Amino acid sequence: MFDAETAAGPPLERLDDGVAAIHEASISILEELGIEVRHARARQLLAAAGAAVGDDDVVRVPRSIVADAVDSAPSRFTLHARNPENDVVVGDGRPVRAPGYGPSHVYTLDGERRRARLADYERLVKLTQSEDALTCVGYRLCEPADVPRERRHLETLRRSLTLADKPVMASTTGAERARECLELVGIAVGDPDLGRPYVAGLVNTVPPRSTDEAMLAGLLAYADAGQPPVVTSFTMAGASGPPTVAGSVAQANAETLLGVTLTQLVEPGTPVVYGLSCSPVDDRHGSLSVGSPESALAVPLAAELGRAYGLPTRSGGGLTDAKAVDYQAGFESTFLQAVTAFGGVDFVLHAAGVLESYAAVSPGKFVLDCETLRYLDRFAEGYAVDEDALDLGTLAATEPAGHFLEATPDGRFHDPAIVDKRSHDDWGADGAPSVRERARDRVRALLESYERPAIEPVVERELEAYVDARGG
Amino acid sequence: MFDAETAAGPPLERLDDGVAAIHEASISILEELGIEVRHARARQLLAAAGAAVGDDDVVRVPRSIVADAVDSAPSRFTLHARNPENDVVVGDGRPVRAPGYGPSHVYTLDGERRRARLADYERLVKLTQSEDALTCVGYRLCEPADVPRERRHLETLRRSLTLADKPVMASTTGAERARECLELVGIAVGDPDLGRPYVAGLVNTVPPRSTDEAMLAGLLAYADAGQPPVVTSFTMAGASGPPTVAGSVAQANAETLLGVTLTQLVEPGTPVVYGLSCSPVDDRHGSLSVGSPESALAVPLAAELGRAYGLPTRSGGGLTDAKAVDYQAGFESTFLQAVTAFGGVDFVLHAAGVLESYAAVSPGKFVLDCETLRYLDRFAEGYAVDEDALDLGTLAATEPAGHFLEATPDGRFHDPAIVDKRSHDDWGADGAPSVRERARDRVRALLESYERPAIEPVVERELEAYVDARGG
Numbered sequence: 037m038f039d040a041e042t043a044a045g046p047p048l049e050r051l052d053d054g055v056a057a058i059h060e061a062s063i064s065i066l067e068e069l070g071i072e073v074r075h076a077r078a079r080q081l082l083a084a085a086g087a088a089v090g091d092d093d094v095v096r097v098p099r100s101i102v103a104d105a106v107d108s109a110p111s112r113f114t115l116h117a118r119n120p121e122n123d124v125v126v127g128d129g130r131p132v133r134a135p136g137y138g139p140s141h142v143y144t145l146d147g148e149r150r151r152a153r154l155a156d157y158e159r160l161v162k163l164t165q166s167e168d169a170l171t172c173v174g175y176r177l178c179e180p181a182d183v184p185r186e187r188r189h190l191e192t193l194r195r196s197l198t199l200a201d202k203p204v205m206a207s208t209t210g211a212e213r214a215r216e217c218l219e220l221v222g223i224a225v226g227d228p229d230l231g232r233p234y235v236a237g238l239v240n241t242v243p244p245r246s247t248d249e250a251m252l253a254g255l256l257a258y259a260d261a262g263q264p265p266v267v268t269s270f271t272m273a274g275a276s277g278p279p280t281v282a283g284s285v286a287q288a289n290a291e292t293l294l295g296v297t298l299t300q301l302v303e304p305g306t307p308v309v310y311g312l313s314c315s316p317v318d319d320r321h322g323s324l325s326v327g328s329p330e331s332a333l334a335v336p337l338a339a340e341l342g343r344a345y346g347l348p349t350r351s352g353g354g355l356t357d358a359k360a361v362d363y364q365a366g367f368e369s370t371f372l373q374a375v376t377a378f379g380g381v382d383f384v385l386h387a388a389g390v391l392e393s394y395a396a397v398s399p400g401k402f403v404l405d406c407e408t409l410r411y412l413d414r415f416a417e418g419y420a421v422d423e424d425a426l427d428l429g430t431l432a433a434t435e436p437a438g439h440f441l442e443a444t445p446d447g448r449f450h451d452p453a454i455v456d457k458r459s460h461d462d463w464g465a466d467g468a469p470s471v472r473e474r475a476r477d478r479v480r481a482l483l484e485s486y487e488r489p490a491i492e493p494v495v496e497r498e499l500e501a502y503v504d505a506r507g508g
Numbered sequence: 509m510f511d512a513e514t515a516a517g518p519p520l521e522r523l524d525d526g527v528a529a530i531h532e533a534s535i536s537i538l539e540e541l542g543i544e545v546r547h548a549r550a551r552q553l554l555a556a557a558g559a560a561v562g563d564d565d566v567v568r569v570p571r572s573i574v575a576d577a578v579d580s581a582p583s584r585f586t587l588h589a590r591n592p593e594n595d596v597v598v599g600d601g602r603p604v605r606a607p608g609y610g611p612s613h614v615y616t617l618d619g620e621r622r623r624a625r626l627a628d629y630e631r632l633v634k635l636t637q638s639e640d641a642l643t644c645v646g647y648r649l650c651e652p653a654d655v656p657r658e659r660r661h662l663e664t665l666r667r668s669l670t671l672a673d674k675p676v677m678a679s680t681t682g683a684e685r686a687r688e689c690l691e692l693v694g695i696a697v698g699d700p701d702l703g704r705p706y707v708a709g710l711v712n713t714v715p716p717r718s719t720d721e722a723m724l725a726g727l728l729a730y731a732d733a734g735q736p737p738v739v740t741s742f743t744m745a746g747a748s749g750p751p752t753v754a755g756s757v758a759q760a761n762a763e764t765l766l767g768v769t770l771t772q773l774v775e776p777g778t779p780v781v782y783g784l785s786c787s788p789v790d791d792r793h794g795s796l797s798v799g800s801p802e803s804a805l806a807v808p809l810a811a812e813l814g815r816a817y818g819l820p821t822r823s824g825g826g827l828t829d830a831k832a833v834d835y836q837a838g839f840e841s842t843f844l845q846a847v848t849a850f851g852g853v854d855f856v857l858h859a860a861g862v863l864e865s866y867a868a869v870s871p872g873k874f875v876l877d878c879e880t881l882r883y884l885d886r887f888a889e890g891y892a893v894d895e896d897a898l899d900l901g902t903l904a905a906t907e908p909a910g911h912f913l914e915a916t917p918d919g920r921f922h923d924p925a926i927v928d929k930r931s932h933d934d935w936g937a938d939g940a941p942s943v944r945e946r947a948r949d950r951v952r953a954l955l956e957s958y959e960r961p962a963i964e965p966v967v968e969r970e971l972e973a974y975v976d977a978r979g980g
Contacts, residue, residue, distance in 0.1 A: 037571075037574065037575035037578045037579060037817065038528070038531045038575075038578070038816050038817060039816055039818070040527055040528045040531075040816055042815050042816055042818065054891075054893040055512055056510070056512045057893045057894075057898070058893060058898075059510045059512075061898045061900060064900065065900070065903065068904075069900075069903065069904050071908070072908035072909065094908065099509075102509065103509035103510075106509045106510070107509060141932075149932070242908075242909050243909075244903065244906050244907075244908060244909065244910060244911075244912070245906075245908040245909075246908035246909040273921070274912060274913070274916035274920060274921065275911055275912060275913055275916070276911060276912070277912060278898075278899050278902055278903055278912055278915065279912060279915060279916035279917070279920045279921070280891065280892070280896075280897040280898075280899065280920075281891035281897070282891050282892060282893045282894075282897040282898055283897055283898050283899050283902075283903065286898055286900075286903075287903060316920070316921035316922075317916070317921065318921070318929035318930075319918060319919055319920065319921050319922075319923045320923060320929065321929055321930050321934065323929050323930055323931055323934070324929075325921070325929045327927070328883075328921065328922055328924075328929075329883045329884075329886035329887045329922045330886075330891075330921055330922060332883075332887050333887060333890065333891055337891075343514050344510050344511055344512055344514055345509065345510060346511070346514065357927070357928065357929045358927070358928070358943065359928065359932055359935050359940070360942065360943070361834075361835050362833075362834060362835060362838070362942065362943045362944070363833050363834060363835065363837055363838035363873070363876050363943050363944070363947075364838065364876075364926075364927040364928070364943045365835055365838065366834070366835035366836065366837065366838025366839035366840075366842065367838035367839070367841075367842045367876070367879075367880050367883075367927075368838075368927065369839075370838065370839045370842045370843050370846075371842050371846060371880070371883060371884075371887075374842075374843060374846045374847075375846075375887075378850065392931070392932050393931075395931070395932060396932070401835070404835050404836075404839070407839075408839050408843070411800075411801045411804075411839075411843060412801075412843075414801035414802075415801045415804050415805060415843075415847070418805065419526075419752065419753035419754050419802075419805055419809075420752070420754060421526040421529045421530060421754040422529075422754075424752075425752040425753070425754040425755055426529070426530075426533045426750075426752075426754055426755050426758055427750050427752065427755050428533060428536065428537070428541075428758075430750055430755075431537065431541065431716065431750055431755065431758075431759060432540075432541050434716050434717075435716075436543070436544035436566065436714075436716060436717040436718035437544065437714050437715075437716065437717075437718040438716060439716075439747055439748060440716070440746060440747060440748070440749060440750055440751060441746070441747055443750065443751060444746035444747070444751035444789065445751070446791060447791055448746060448751045448752075448788070448791065449745070449746065449751075449788035449789065449790070449791050449797070449800065449802055450788075450791075450800055450801045450802060451791045451792060452800075454836075455799070455829070455830070455836045455839075455840065456829065456830070456831065456836070457790035457792065457793055457795050457796075457797045457800075457829045458790075458793050458795055458829075459795055459864070459865075459867070460613075460621070460831055460864050460867060460868065462793065462795070463831050468831070470832065470834065471830065471832070471834045471835050471836045472834070472835070475835075
């Protein structure tokens with residue numbers, strides 16, 4: 037009659053030989069085709085370990101070197117915040133989430149779209165601090181055009197460190213910027229030697245099969261300091277990668293494994309995040325299509341690969357190609373968020389606020405994405421099945437066709453912060469507020485109730501002095 | 509280094525003793541508390557099988573009766589359409605999907621909200637016929653207020669049968685209406701004796717622990733005719749059910765099992781769908797909250813229970829409490845659609861178009877929900893991992909930091925029908941069409957290109973004559 041064994045559903049993941057075949061393809065890319073390594077010290081590290089470096093700077097890496105690196109990298113680590121209450125574990129099954137990374141444009145609460153400014157960055161840090169669904173400040177929440185490029189990393193990181201007290205990310209673009217960021221973090225956390233992981237740095241490869249000198253310099257600087265690089269190959273299938281999910285992921289996996297390997301050649305045991313994202317070109321317009329089913333397919337696959345290597349993974353996020361906070365934005369970013377959560381991704385960038393692929397950030401979408409994340413977290417909590425939950429006593433005491441209203445305490449169910457649950461009539465009688473208006477109201481309320489986290493005045497002065505003295 | 513065994517992620521479902529505990533609770537509800545059965549023949553059937561019928565019409569059903577029924581009901585069946593190309597298998601792992609069921613209000617393409625009319629019903633049938641993501645016409649796509657209630661089942665079913673040639677559902681509200689619907693279907697399919705399953709009928713219980721006389725009459729009429737009832741307990745946790753997911757699902761499961769049992773007491777082997785949905789009351793307003801995480805939790809649980817019983821399942825859909833086709837609508841309905849698909853539900857009502865919980869239908873949301881379903885189907889297809897897909901030859905022929913544009917044929921990736929993938933600038937240069945406008949365009953295009961499926965003139969005349977002669 038009832039067979040719990042048959043209750044299990046179709047798994048979200050393939051759980052077949054697919055990941056093994058992709059792994060083997062990646063190893064053959066590393067061993068036979070090689071990857072262009074555009075940084076002298078990185079090539080030296082690989083050569084010293086036994087890799088073959090060509091005159092064209094293409095490095096062919098034997099699988100044993102990769103295997104040793106993968107084995108020495110930790111499967112989890114704690115990323116510390118300047119407020120220890122906000123420390124996060126990367127790789128413990130619960131996702132660490134940071135907002136959008138890199139948007140050049142912002143939407144204002146009045147609906148204007150313009151280049152981002154430092155004041156926008158500050159607001160986004162405050163929102164990140166205020167929303168519990170986000171557990172990492174991230175970095176490049178937007179690109180403030182009113183700050184000279186050579187000062188941007190310092191001015192923005194100082195805001196990340198003072199307006200919030202969650203863990204941060206910082207610049208990896210070149211040795212100098214990376215070093216300055218690491219020093220600034222050292223001041224903020226009161227540990228100038230960075231004795232443990234405090235700051236993650238996104239390191240992107242250059243698909244196909246190449247790397248960027250500045251980014252590799254950043255990777256090495258972070259690894260030297262024991263700080264976790266988030267090595268990510270972002271591959272555009274059909275443009276910077278082959279036109280299949282498997283082909284692009286095999287190539288991306290090879291590139292990410294090279295980055296992971298470098299971190300371990302600097303120092304075995306260096307914390308590192310295995311990152312992989314893959315989105316196709318749009319068939320009709322040739323543009324990037326991040327909110328596509330192929331993008332979604334790559335997310336649990338990235339998490340599968342990362343788990344097979346025993347590494348914390350990064351992929352996914354609340355991604356959409358929508359140009360407004362509309363059905364498309366809700367649909368695409370929720371679908372990506374869902375497979376990111378269900379796939380078991382450990383570290384999520386772009387978890388809130390991004391629109392137009394990666395090009396813009398909207399405060400309204402920011403808080404709505406956090407609403408989505410709270411739903412996902414409530415879903416992930418599951419439900420109790422015990423005597424209290426089943427409560428057959430109350431059930432027995434309720435007449436057929438009766439009701440349980442008196443037996444239902446307030447606060448029993450998930451209470452959304454923004455979306456409206458009223459009937460059309462009740463909602464209409466209240467002025468029929470749109471979800472965009474309600475989102476704007478929440479942004480305003482969060483910014484109004486925002487409280488700057490405590491910081492020692494001497495530390496703040498030191499941060500300010502450091503930034504004032506540097507950056508061109 | 510690489511261990512495919514560890515690649516598997518966290519399962520979407522609990523896969524623990526939870527479903528077994530819920531099953532046991534449901535059995536104790538059936539055996540000890542009993543369910544009010546408000547139909548004389550239904551009580552007689554249960555009594556004849558060995559159940560205890562009280563003076564208050566509450567029937568206590570021993571587990572052996574339920575076990576025999578669950579075992580005799582088929583785990584899958586074919587629901588036939590008048591066009592055999594559109595036959596669907598219910599229970600083969602691929603979801604059968606029908607649009608919204610029961611909305612009283614419609615949104616017009618001009619954005620007006622008003623009571624539904626027969627012309628709206630016709631448009632919705634045409635859209636259902638046109639959208640491949642939907643494989644069943646369903647029933648009560650809207651409630652046409654301009655057709656007298658006593659004629660509605662016949663006028664709407666005739667449209668379902670003539671404007672589309674996909675499988676249908678029909679009325680279960682009372683023996684007479686059910687019989688008329690079954691006869692009308694018999695005419696349309698040219699099989700007056702209904703020698704195989706052609707029409708499904710939704711049969712709702714009355715939680716807690718009760719039933720409706722008219723619905724039970726419908727259930728018996730369908731079972732007598734060998735047509736599949738979709739027995740569903742829809743429970744509002746905290747109102748018509750206890751204020752927990754497990755408690756409400758245990759109660760709902762008992763009610764649905766009673767309905768399933770009745771179908772098998774009529775005739776062992778009668779096709780039947782095991783349906784269960786559970787949504788909480790909104791904590792703040794006391795309204796129904798279908799687009800909630802607790803609603804989502806009940807969906808894979810319903811599918812788990814159905815699989816444990818070896819029955820095709822119904823749950824989920826594209827459900828939202830939004831009052832407009834906005835971010836909330838996209839977010840909530842996509843989240844529900846995703847867990848419906850990932851949970852392995854076999855039969856999905858409300859798969860497209862519904863807004864305001866169940867109260868309204870929007871043609872724009874209808875086609876956007878179908879877009880979501882196409883994404884989900886593309887995701888479910890997965891990706892090939894073989895020599896062709898990995899294509900290491902092309903990869904080897906591409907220089908580091910080169911590109912694959914020439915190696916990428918058109919049509920390689922998913923091509924969305926509505927959502928926009930262009931950059932903000934390209935989109936702006938094209939007049940910045942909103943996703944609602946694009947959805948409206950698709951609705952208009954589908955209605956314009958709609959072709960009425962072929963039907964024998966004699967059959968059509970007979971359907972018309974049948975309807976004209978009946979229904980008050």
